[in-house]
Amino acid sequence: MSGQIPLVDYLVLNDGQPHLVARECVNCAARFFDRRNACANCFATEFATVPIATEGTVRAFTIVTFAAPGIPTPFVAAVVDCDGTQVRANLINVEPDPQHVFDGMEVRLATQSIGTDSAGTEAVGFGFEPASATKES
Incomplete structure (x- = not known):
């Protein structure tokens, strides 16, 4: 693999x-997670890069049963509170049901x-999994 x-x-994948x-x-x-020329809250133009907590709490979610062609359903879309920062992501490694x-x-x-x-470069995405899930090695 390349x-x-x-x-x-x-x-960020290469910082441990x-x-x-x-x-x-x-x-x-x-x-903000996206690129900004100015703050949507106060219109300032200076930003610093800050790390986000890797653990959090689900604050809202929906179980998606219909999606664009080629997107497997059902899946869980969620808002996760990571120590005060709201992250929108899918929940993974969990059954997509209210139980x-x-x-x-x-x-x-x-x-x-x-x-x-074809060059062996792997694209890596992210989601959130239950904190009780067994970590893979």
Whole structure:
């Protein structure tokens, strides 16, 4: 394999433990995962890169049963509170039903292979899995 690349630019794979980073406004501390020219909260233009906690709590979720062609369903889309930063992501490694997913559920960041190109470079995505799930080695 030639290596790994993150599916999104705010997923960091090469600093030991995979984690997310956000752009934090230096004026008001609002955090954003996408590129910003100015803060949507206070309009300041200076940002710092900050790491996001790798563990969190499910604050809202929905079980998606209909999606675009080629997208396997059902899956769980969620909002996870990671120590005050809201992260929108899918829940993975959990059955997509109300018996296994609930508000207040403790979760942790997990990565997964999205695919590998002909040169052997693996694209890596992220989601959150139950904190009680067994870690893979």
